[in-house]
Amino acid sequence: MSTLGPVLAGTQILVTAQRRAGDLSLALERRGATVTTAASLGVESHIDEDTLLAQTRQMIATGVDIVIVTTGIGFRGWLDTAETAGLGHDLVEALRSMRLIARGPKARGAIQAAGLVPDWVAESETSAEIAEFLASEGVRGKSIAVQHHGAGGDGLETRLAAAGGRPFGLIVYRWGSPPDPDAVERSVRDAAAGSFDSVVFTSAPGSAAWLSVVDGAGVVDDLRRLEKDSRLVLAAVGPVTADPLRAAGFDPLLPDRARLGALVRSLVMHLGDASDNVHTSAGCLRVRATAATLDHEILSVSPSGLAILRALASEPGIVRSREELLAVLPGGSDDPHSAEVAVARLREAVGRPIVQTVVKRGYRLAVSEPQA
Numbered sequence: 001m002s003t004l005g006p007v008l009a010g011t012q013i014l015v016t017a018q019r020r021a022g023d024l025s026l027a028l029e030r031r032g033a034t035v036t037t038a039a040s041l042g043v044e045s046h047i048d049e050d051t052l053l054a055q056t057r058q059m060i061a062t063g064v065d066i067v068i069v070t071t072g073i074g075f076r077g078w079l080d081t082a083e084t085a086g087l088g089h090d091l092v093e094a095l096r097s098m099r100l101i102a103r104g105p106k107a108r109g110a111i112q113a114a115g116l117v118p119d120w121v122a123e124s125e126t127s128a129e130i131a132e133f134l135a136s137e138g139v140r141g142k143s144i145a146v147q148h149h150g151a152g153g154d155g156l157e158t159r160l161a162a163a164g165g166r167p168f169g170l171i172v173y174r175w176g177s178p179p180d181p182d183a184v185e186r187s188v189r190d191a192a193a194g195s196f197d198s199v200v201f202t203s204a205p206g207s208a209a210w211l212s213v214v215d216g217a218g219v220v221d222d223l224r225r226l227e228k229d230s231r232l233v234l235a236a237v238g239p240v241t242a243d244p245l246r247a248a249g250f251d252p253l254l255p256d257r258a259r260l261g262a263l264v265r266s267l268v269m270h271l272g273d274a275s276d277n278v279h280t281s282a283g284c285l286r287v288r289a290t291a292a293t294l295d296h297e298i299l300s301v302s303p304s305g306l307a308i309l310r311a312l313a314s315e316p317g318i319v320r321s322r323e324e325l326l327a328v329l330p331g332g333s334d335d336p337h338s339a340e341v342a343v344a345r346l347r348e349a350v351g352r353p354i355v356q357t358v359v360k361r362g363y364r365l366a367v368s369e370p371q372a
Helices: 021-029 049-062 072-084 088-095 105-113 127-137 156-162 181-192 204-217 220-228 239-247 260-271 303-314 322-328 336-350
Strands: 012-015 034-037 066-069 099-102 143-149 166-172 198-201 233-236 278-280 283-287 292-294 355-358 362-365
Touching: 012 021, 012 181, 021 034, 021 260, 049 072, 049 088, 049 166, 066 072, 066 105, 072 088, 072 105, 072 143, 072 166, 072 204, 072 239, 099 105, 099 127, 127 156, 143 156, 156 166, 181 204, 181 220, 198 204, 198 239, 198 260, 204 220, 204 239, 233 239, 233 260, 283 303, 292 303, 303 322, 303 336, 303 362, 322 336, 322 362, 336 355
Parallel strands: 012 034, 012 198, 066 099, 066 143, 143 166, 198 233
Antiparallel strands: 278 283, 283 292, 355 362
């Protein structure tokens, strides 16, 4: 009786995040996955995320009178940070009871995208207009959260304090260029070539940036086809992160709760789902993007062997002719003998009776009924 290996053995996963990429990668690797990291955006490291989360928790608990949203990307970044920490839903619900002020149409759009309604919009997109508007209304004694994108508030907090308000800044990290743009482009092309079982996203700006590279490489149709064929899973930490993917026509996997731990569990359950196993006389076969496993143990098969297993496993028990197997082999050979050689080498590599010969017809997997 074989000993089961890690449930994600042989799985190739691409992580597109920079923030907490190490934690996410380690959690997936512990379950047997091989993880590639190619951050689609960079993050300035001097921003204090712990302080931002502490302020967010306080706002959820006690509320504030006014929230000023200065930039769309900054507001989405705040929601992303809250979502990753498991506070996304609670923050949005808390914001419903607060007065939301938007600095321009982009900030208004970000507020509306979260299902919220701004009370007032500064059409000039200036902090000065916001300060003048609120000071004229009167802000004495009111608590005011000012969301900044990066550091600096254009003097807005100073003017509100001078008018008697109690402003404080929410400093959201800045998004920047990816640390390694070439790695991002390689990751996109590798994903389109079927080299990953899953691509994982943890922020809406990161999702949008990765899709921008996809568009530039002209491979969006290839990715959609892989997803449709259940050969690629796009996974997002929560609904905010998933929005750009959905807008591009994808159907991302989402966890029940918008937290990294829940995302990992969802990936483990989805990618390790036993219903996708093929029960053979040698064990449970699973064909991954670049590997195949029997009872979660990786098989040492060549690309040709993997292509044959994928073709046979697509309809377990169905006989495939030499010509059909030849068509899926890499290299483009038109010699039917190449299929026979590839099958022989596959059998030798596996060392167990997994592929049966059907005389004068071809080959099929040696399938068996799953045991209760």
